[in-house]
Amino acid sequence: MIDTGELAPMEVAARAGRLRDRFDEAGCDALLVTRMVNVRYLTGFTGSAGVLLVDAEGMVLVTDGRYRDQASEQLGAVGVAARVEMAQTAAAQAQALGAAAAGIARLGLEAAHVSWAAQRRYASECFTSAELVATDGLVEGLRQHKDEGEIARMARAAAIADAALATIRPRLGERPTEAEVALELDSEVRRLGADGAGFETIVASGPNGARPHARPTRRAIVEGDLVVIDFGAALDGYRSDMSRTTMVGDPSDIQGRMLEVVAHSQVAGVAAVAAGVAGAEVDRVCRDVIAEAGWADAFLHGTGHGVGLDIHEDPRIARTSTATLVPGHVVTVEPGVYLPDQGGVRIEDMVLVTTGGSRCLTAAPKDPHLP
Ligand code: ZN
Numbered sequence: 001m002i003d004t005g006e007l008a009p010m011e012v013a014a015r016a017g018r019l020r021d022r023f024d025e026a027g028c029d030a031l032l033v034t035r036m037v038n039v040r041y042l043t044g045f046t047g048s049a050g051v052l053l054v055d056a057e058g059m060v061l062v063t064d065g066r067y068r069d070q071a072s073e074q075l076g077a078v079g080v081a082a083r084v085e086m087a088q089t090a091a092a093q094a095q096a097l098g099a100a101a102a103g104i105a106r107l108g109l110e111a112a113h114v115s116w117a118a119q120r121r122y123a124s125e126c127f128t129s130a131e132l133v134a135t136d137g138l139v140e141g142l143r144q145h146k147d148e149g150e151i152a153r154m155a156r157a158a159a160i161a162d163a164a165l166a167t168i169r170p171r172l173g174e175r176p177t178e179a180e181v182a183l184e185l186d187s188e189v190r191r192l193g194a195d196g197a198g199f200e201t202i203v204a205s206g207p208n209g210a211r212p213h214a215r216p217t218r219r220a221i222v223e224g225d226l227v228v229i230d231f232g233a234a235l236d237g238y239r240s241d242m243s244r245t246t247m248v249g250d251p252s253d254i255q256g257r258m259l260e261v262v263a264h265s266q267v268a269g270v271a272a273v274a275a276g277v278a279g280a281e282v283d284r285v286c287r288d289v290i291a292e293a294g295w296a297d298a299f300l301h302g303t304g305h306g307v308g309l310d311i312h313e314d315p316r317i318a319r320t321s322t323a324t325l326v327p328g329h330v331v332t333v334e335p336g337v338y339l340p341d342q343g344g345v346r347i348e349d350m351v352l353v354t355t356g357g358s359r360c361l362t363a364a365p366k367d368p369h370l371p
């Protein structure tokens with residue numbers, strides 16, 4: 001049964017203050033937030049267009065008439081104090097932003113999310129008297145740490161995906177196509193109360209499973225297939241992410257070994273997740289098990305990633321990761337082995353880092369065999 005009770009509130013209104021604390025280090029006095037998922041994080045606004053200016057004292061959200069009511073309602077609902085301005089044309093928007101930014105000496109831009117054209121327009125039309133400063137991941141840095149309300153949403157999204165998989169997985173023995181299974185999972189998560197799929201559902205069977213990010217095809221699932229299902233649910237913008245691999249029929253010796261090795265690697269990786277542990281260390285723990293089995297080259301991706309409003313966000317769990325885990329991080333642990341002649345095996349859980357250790361938010365059974 002999925003809990004349908006009220007979810008803990010998110011502390012949206014406190015986020016701008018934490019963002020301001022990062023301005024000095026970033027060398028700016030204000031930040032122009034143009035990445036919509038970051039606007040949502042800071043204000044609760046879920047529209048598809050808008051620009052948020054956060055300065056030392058306040059916030060101004062410039063959006064258009066489609067969001068006249070929605071913008072103030074959503075900000076008000078989470079107690080965010082910001083001025084909302086409507087601007088219908090690009091010129092009016094430039095003027096509103098310019099006026100809002102008057103007196104700001106150093107204005108930060110989200111460098112990874114501003115196009116060349118936008119940057120030129122900002123420099124020549126909107127913010128002619130400010131120095132534009134490239135910033136990197138200021139809001140994303142805050143987003144890594146989830147509050148109770150965010151965790152509650154991700155946990156419920158994960159529970160919905162668990163339940164959807166339990167309903168749909170028995171069908172794998174009935175020769176459905178990958179696309180049919182994906183569609184059924186997507187419908188089921190919605191039926192169970194999710195806003196939609198957490199991301200594009202992966203159902204990859206037989207040879208397709210050897211490609212970690214295969215898209216569902218019209219291929220029918222048959223005896224002898226390993227079937228990688230990687231999917232999740234979205235709730236209030238927050239996502240869940242889980243992979244399970246199912247063996248349809250009896251595994252070959254190699255398939256049996258793949259299932260064993262990946263299961264062992266994944267359990268070791270989850271056990272390694274704790275506050276103070278480096279992302280690179282969790283990756284190493286998983287990778288060592290697979291390398292010992294002789295399949296180092298068949299583990300084709302990083303071990304995991306943060307999850308939240310984006311399906312892939314920081315911190316990364318990879319060889320090259322510089323992150324150290326802290327309580328409130330939610331990361332995946334998803335080692336895999338991919339062999340073109342056997343298929344793929346991936347097992348993935350979404351894990352919350354706690355003060356005492358960690359807690360898996362995904363709970364679907366990992367037994368690869370159909371009941
Ligand atoms: Zn996944």
Ligand code: ZN
Nearest residue numbers: 241332334348
């Ligand atoms: Zn993932």
